[in-house]
Amino acid sequence: MPCLLVPLLFLLCLHGTQSKNIYGLTNYGRRTVSDRLQALGRVVDANQDGFVSAQELVNWARSLGRPDDDKDPEAKELSCVEQSEFEKGLQKAGFSADFAKSYKDFLSEYSVKPAPAGCSGLDTQAVLDEAAKDKYPKKELTVFLDGFLQKLIDFCEDKDDAHKGEDLYTSNKDCQTLPTACVTAPYGCQSVCLEYTFTTTKDRTGDAFRDRAQYQATTSASSPAPKEFVKKMMKMFQDENGDDTFSKAEQSKDFSEHFDTNKDGCVDEVEFKAHMSSSLCGELVFSEDFATAKFAKASGSAASGSAGSSPCKGIDTTLPDGVDQSKQAFINDNVQILIDLCEGDESLYNTNEDCKQLSLVCEAESTTKQSAACKKYVSDNEDEERVQSTAVKFYRFLSKWKEPYENFFGKNK
Numbered sequence: 001m002p003c004l005l006v007p008l009l010f011l012l013c014l015h016g017t018q019s020k021n022i023y024g025l026t027n028y029g030r031r032t033v034s035d036r037l038q039a040l041g042r043v044v045d046a047n048q049d050g051f052v053s054a055q056e057l058v059n060w061a062r063s064l065g066r067p068d069d070d071k072d073p074e075a076k077e078l079s080c081v082e083q084s085e086f087e088k089g090l091q092k093a094g095f096s097a098d099f100a101k102s103y104k105d106f107l108s109e110y111s112v113k114p115a116p117a118g119c120s121g122l123d124t125q126a127v128l129d130e131a132a133k134d135k136y137p138k139k140e141l142t143v144f145l146d147g148f149l150q151k152l153i154d155f156c157e158d159k160d161d162a163h164k165g166e167d168l169y170t171s172n173k174d175c176q177t178l179p180t181a182c183v184t185a186p187y188g189c190q191s192v193c194l195e196y197t198f199t200t201t202k203d204r205t206g207d208a209f210r211d212r213a214q215y216q217a218t219t220s221a222s223s224p225a226p227k228e229f230v231k232k233m234m235k236m237f238q239d240e241n242g243d244d245t246f247s248k249a250e251q252s253k254d255f256s257e258h259f260d261t262n263k264d265g266c267v268d269e270v271e272f273k274a275h276m277s278s279s280l281c282g283e284l285v286f287s288e289d290f291a292t293a294k295f296a297k298a299s300g301s302a303a304s305g306s307a308g309s310s311p312c313k314g315i316d317t318t319l320p321d322g323v324d325q326s327k328q329a330f331i332n333d334n335v336q337i338l339i340d341l342c343e344g345d346e347s348l349y350n351t352n353e354d355c356k357q358l359s360l361v362c363e364a365e366s367t368t369k370q371s372a373a374c375k376k377y378v379s380d381n382e383d384e385e386r387v388q389s390t391a392v393k394f395y396r397f398l399s400k401w402k403e404p405y406e407n408f409f410g411k412n413k
Contacts, residue, residue, distance in 0.1 A: 064089035191262030
């Protein structure tokens, strides 16, 4: 046993003495894309306020010339960051050399035009000049990292044909873990990841996409969802002033803070459905079918009155005038959307978690049963077996005997 302890202790000591660079990386460890992005975010957003300022961007860019141990007082701080130095910086953050070489336009995106003489890359001092102040407003860290995610997606999808015929999801360490990063926290609900997961690679299979099935189970119409449809419905917006009305300002705030993940002022269908039906991206967990139907209605309402001036293909978070809605009207509209969905495809009464609750919502829930939509639905389907859940049948049984029961015991008091 003592003989075994010696090599074990040696290995532990070797691992413990590995020097870490500014990203917390050692030559010993291997990180996933998610880990690399988080490490990059911690370094770029030096004050950890969730935003990247021009000064923080410059400080990070200048640090790209430092050695990994970052302890040399004479370490070079770059005033002009060339593409080769940017690539080395990404590799220090753990990204593959191939991906770093493919990221060609980061420096040009932030460079001042026209470029100062003698610098073909990013002149860091020019970024801080007063004349460039408006060009570099504070940017949310999530939006900043979205740029890296999008470039990585483009690289893995080989959009520039630089690796034609090569399966980067098998051969490249970044691409191998990208699909998992895009279906797990903290990046699974970012706009670029949602588009990548729900659209670009929706039907992909293979080892790199092995975690997709578990994620899709949380967003499918047949997956278990919380039973309280009404409670979920009332959590969609916050009535901050308690006036029983969801005002334009209140709705706009909720759309901006909770739905619009890329902060472009427009909630597209992917963002909307992710917040409404994914347990990863929100607490509502409606069925995807209901989320799709709700988006169609919400985007139509948000577009009306805008005179077609908004380029947003979805819900413009500024919202047009006239969208204020009382809670009663809000309840009625959402119940009607659910009714139209379930009645449009009667098989959903057996397969969709929201439709399974509809008859109970319209007969037993005090919040909804007095709505015009529910009254009509109950009247139209009073004798329809297909829409009567076990809970509703039990509720009807109790209701049937409630009055005789109370009359009988009332007489014998």
